[in-house]
Amino acid sequence: MSIPADLKYTKSHEWVRLEADGNVTVGITHHAQELLGDxxxxxxxxxxxxxxxxxxxxxxxxxxxxxxxYAPIAGEVVSANGDLEGAPESINQDPYAAWMFKVKPAQASDLDALMDAGAYTAHVESEAH
Amino acid sequence: MLKLTPLNAKHHEAHAKLVDFSGWEMPIHYGSQIEEHHTVRRDAGMFDVSHMLAVDIKGEGVRAFLRRLVANNVDKLQTTGRALYTCMLHEGGGVIDDLIVYFVSESWFRLVVNAGCADKDLAWMSEQCEKFAPGLVITPRRDLAMVAVQGPQAATKLWAAMPGTRELAEAMKPFHAVVVGEMFVARTGYTGEDGFEIMVPNKAAPFFWQALLEAGVQPCGLGARDTLRLEAGMNLYGQDMDEGVTPFDAGLAWTVDLASERDFIGRDALLRLPRSRQLVGLKLLGRGVLRAHQSVFSAQGEGEITSGGFSPTLNGSIALARVPVGVRIGDTVEVDIRGKLSQAAVVKYPFVRNGKALVVSG
Known part of the structure; x- marks a missing residue:
């Protein structure tokens, strides 16, 4: 199971990446796609x-x-990954490259409430039991 | 505690994703369900179906007993090894189970029933047997494992795995079976492709599976089995029919023989009950995925999807739906997909047969 250290995570298995422009990119985790299948x-x-x-x-x-x-944080959708429509399987192939949408956060500080890789790893393990 | 088939260790060895299926720990897939689906349509795949139960009925007068027990007419079975698909009904005409009957000899017929229905089927058969044919012996064959080898290359790869079976397989017509020593080889399946269902003693099953692996047959899980049977337009017990549904409500009129005078269990109810529902195929025209239990709206009234999903062969979503009589092929209906109405075309099924799409995709 892959859980990159540089991303933030939600309990509902979305990953969140803070971009240089202040927007955040959202996708679903490796664990989520594994649970769901193709x-x-x-x-x-x-x-x-x-x-x-x-x-x-x-x-x-x-x-x-x-x-x-689920929306990891409040904000406005500024972009959606149209490539996924014709190639949903790219989420299985590389869930951290196959982003879903980008959000302009209402408040940058909201990101602090999300889990880091260590907390998310513990969360996934706790759900397995 | 989940029940394990004799092939359970082989599934763990192959890192299958295992799930609880009717109380059995069974593989849902070995990596990618869609890849497994395509392998069966294009090459050859194998399924552990040992959770299904073979039931032998032996003794004098088996045929007469089966004439009464099941809705299809076993008198269609006149050549040794011939198989027949049928429903077993209760007095009210509802489907207790769907099964295959193999005619081995006048004193030996073999039935193969669904895993989830096995216990109630045995109880029902024993009860009927006591009433109508107390001399017969009913034996559940939990000592047999079952492997389905399916796909256009199934025959070739089966020969490779089992030296000496080539002539056997070549001589076997579809929907026939032969007894080979301790093995029972049937040219049947649940995928819409050529293939075999082979019963072997439990102890031999892992070796047989290994030989098929080495012959290049891809292990496939119940996930692919479900999308393959849906494309092939084959009913799944518990989804497309159950005890509250008659064969006529489930698209299985072709399996009911009302032409003969034969008095089978459920016949009176089938003659009496109005035929208001039918099973049709749906092809989604909008975006999304059709799923079981979604509501269907037609000019003739409301219906329900009984089986639905993504069709890898058609690269779109298809379903079987129970709708009012009067809905016709070519009609457009609406389906409630997660609160939004989407259009679907009413189409003929099977959707796919022998690797070929029978419904226009896109």
């Missing part, structure tokens, strides 16, 4: 949508089931 469909939020933290804002569907993706 991805067959992705629905991203529309650009411009205002998200509140913890809101259902996207859907990934695997061969097994549909799963909601």
């Amino acid at each position: 991805m067959v469909f992705v629905e991203n939020p529309t650009v411009g949508r205002q998200l509140s933290a913890g809101e259902e804002c996207a859907v990934v569907e695997s061969v097994k089931a549909a799963s909601d993706v």
Whole structure:
């Protein structure tokens, strides 16, 4: 299981990367895609949508089931990865490269509430029991 | 405690992802369900289906007993080894299970039933047997493992794995079986491809599996088995039909023989009950994935998806749905996908057969 040290994480298995421009990139973790299995469909939020933290804002569907993706922090959607529509399997191949959407945070300090790699590793392990 | 098949160690060895399926620890996939699906359509894959149960019924008058027990007519079985797909109904016409009946001899028929139904099936058969044919002996064969080898290369790879089976396999017509020593080899399956279902003694199963691996047969999990059978338009018990559904509600009219005078269990109910529902194929026109239990809206009324998912062969979503009689092939219906209505075309199924799409994709 891969959990890069330079990313932040949520309990609902999204990863978050702070970019140089202050926006954050969001995807689902290696662990999440492994639980779901082969991805067959992705629905991203529309650009411009205002998200509140913890809101259902996207859907990934695997061969097994549909799963909601939650907004890790509040903010505005500034970009969505259109490539996923034709290639949902890229989430399985490299979940940290296959980003889903980018958010301009309402407050930069909200990021501090997210888990670091160590806390997320412990969270995944706790869910396995 | 989950039940384990004789091949359980082989699945662990292959790092399969294992799940609880009807109380059995079974592989859902060995890495990628979609890859396994394509392998069966293009090459050859194998499935551990040892959780299913073979039941032998032996003695004088087996055929007469089966004429009464199941909805299809076992008199269609006239050549040795011939197989018949049928439903077993209760008095109310609902489906207790769907199964395959193999005719081995006049004093020996073999049935193969679903894992999740095995206990209730045995209880039901024993009860009927006591009433109508007390001389017969019903034996559940938990001593047998079952492997399905499926795909266009199944026959060739089976020959390679089992020297001496070439002539056997070549001589075998679809939907026939032969007894070979302790093995039982049937040209049947649940994928819409050519292939075999082979029963071997539990002890021999891991060696047989290993030989197939070495012949280049890809292990496939229950995930691919489900998408393959859905594309092939084959019903899954517990999803597309159950005890509250008649074969007519489940697209299985072709398996019910009402033409003969034969008095089988459930016949009266089938003749009496109105036929208001039918099973149709759906192909999603919009985006998303069709799933079981989604509501379907047609001009004739509401229905429900019984099996749905992503079709790797068609690269789109397909489903089987129970809808009011009157909905026709070519109609467009609406499906409630997670709160949003999407359009789907009513299509003929099977969707895929022998590697070929029968429904226009896209």
